[in-house]
Amino acid sequence: MEAERQDGRTKYVFIGAGWVGGLTSTFFASRNPNSDFFVYDINKELISKWNQHTVPFFEEGLQEMLDQCFNKNLFFTDDKERAFEGGQYYFICVHTPTKSKGIGKGEMQDIKFVEACTRDIATFYSTRSITKPIAIIEKSTVSPRTCDNLSSIFREAQTTFPENRQKFSILSNPEFLAEGVAVRDLTSPDRVIIGAGSDPISQTLSSGLAALYASSVPGVRVINTATYTSELAKLAANAMLAQRVSSANSLALVCERLGVDVTQLAACVGSDARIGERYLAAGPGFGGSCLEKDLLALVYLAKSLGLDEVAEYWRAVYTMNQHQKRRIAELVVREFYGNLSGKKITILGVAFKKNTSDCRSSPSIDIIRYLLDEGCLIQVYDPQAKRDHFMREYASYLVDEILTEDIFSRITFEKSIAEACQDSHAIILVTEWDEFKQTDWVNVHKSMQKPPYFFDTRGILDRDELSKIGFKAFKLGLGFSESKHN
Ligand code: UDX
Ligand code: UDX
DSSP: OOSOOTTSOOEEEEEOOSHHHHHHHHHHHHHOTTSEEEEEOSOHHHHHHHTTTSOSSOOTTHHHHHHHHBTTTEEEESOHHHHHTTOSEEEEOOOOOBOOSSTTTTTSBOOHHHHHHHHHHHHHHTTSOOSSOEEEEEOSOOOTTHHHHHHHHHHHHOSSSGGGGGSEEEEEOOOOOOTTSHHHHHHSOSOEEEEOOSSHHHHHHHHHHHHHHHHHSTTOOEEEEOHHHHHHHHHHHHHHHHHHHHHHHHHHHHHHHHTOOHHHHHHHHHTSTTTOSTTOOOOSOOOSSSHHHHHHHHHHHHHHTTOHHHHHHHHHHHHHHHHHHHHHHHHHHHHTTTOOTTOEEEEEOOSSSTTOOOOTTOHHHHHHHHHHTTTOEEEEEOSSOOHHHHHHHHHHHOSSOOOOHHHHHTEEEOSSHHHHHTTOSEEEEOSOOGGGGSOOHHHHHHTSOSSOEEEETTOOSOHHHHHHHTOEEEETTTEEOGGGGO
16 A cells, blocks of 8 residues: 555545635546546535535535536545545645634634644554655644644654654645635736745655646646645735734724725725735725634734744734724614614624625624613524524634524524615614615615614715615715714
């Protein structure tokens, strides 16, 4: 048994059939019919969903890619031996959440799943000799120097075949996929980063990985760098993105005070090529599974390196994001003179952004949490996000509180905008779904309590139009319409 296959086909193994693992493996398999791709997950239910030939989550364009390679050169399995056997490149695609307990709680990344996967690979090779070197690839976001930790885990396990210690390498190849546009990010990435050691085996494996990208995306730009650099690049990129959103959100507050429109301000500022126009949209605060988590991991890293000012600097970006969610809820409460008790509030969109059903770290969670504290009822409409998933995320986000039956019963999910707005006192638009731009708000207005409020936290609607219809309209980054108190 060895890592070299007799048929000349290279075998790539993905551990984790979640969003990152499922997407990346399917993409590579659809572009490389002469190689084999095996995806393993400890979650048998998830594997069986994939094996029904359907994508278990919502990501545009992925099903079509799956159709091209499913069970031809792409296989999903919960059988570890079958997945690992004869593999040469092992991609670790498991989640790395923020630690919820112990040292580093609330900031440090929990890499126990990444370690567990490495241990699985190490155990697998502890009973067989490696002939052709293997690569263990950090696809998941990890803190710098994790490669050393994984390397020693693999090395320690090779007691029966000590020569295996010279036949592997840990590579870093972070994913930069944004949900909803991940297929575009895979098919035309700005760049691919591969971090590797300078020894010949690492360099050979790194070239092999670069070749996989080159055959998948002709002309792709690959940046080869040291492993620590690549690991840090992922944290740094997400922290810089988070910083841009928090900067835009802080300016939105200034705009509201001055009566300046933040979208126009962003257009002026973003037209400076040094700044750039992307990622400057003010909103309810950034969410998703990566930005907040990676930003906090950078804060923790800085602290652990004794760089307190650096930690404080990045922590302020996080604080601004927390403030953004809180100030939206406070604005609503203030407009109702501090009394939301028994009132119905509509939340339009609970997904962390449009075109995804994902609610992980969604700003809607904090906004709803603050409002529920005021005793109101929440009526939600989201075109894709499901109540079960949202409630799970809501519960996992509570640090010192628990999800009570009472809270659970005060959040209802409706099937349409009309139902979610029926008898409601206020609408808070939290996710920028296109559907909300095409809605007939005149009809919606008729079924609401009078006079209804409309808080557009994404700034995607015409505030003055809403105001003409009869809403007390607030647009984030601009403020209330003048007719509010008429
Ligand atoms: C995650 C992280 O959010 C991201 O930061 C990182 O860059 C990549 O991994 P995602 O793919 O969205 O992204 O996570 P998730 O959808 O939760 O998938 C992880 C999968 O790994 C799950 O299906 C889980 O069952 C599986 N897993 C986890 C294993 O197979 N083995 C383990 O030991 C742990
Ligand atoms: C992000 C990164 O883009 C990706 O490279 C990384 O690998 C994972 O994290 P994702 O979380 O899917 O991807 O979403 P993204 O589109 O980047 O948005 C993150 C959050 O920032 C969302 O809540 C979004 O609404 C918010 N955002 C983004 C803004 O509020 N304004 C903007 O201008 C851009």
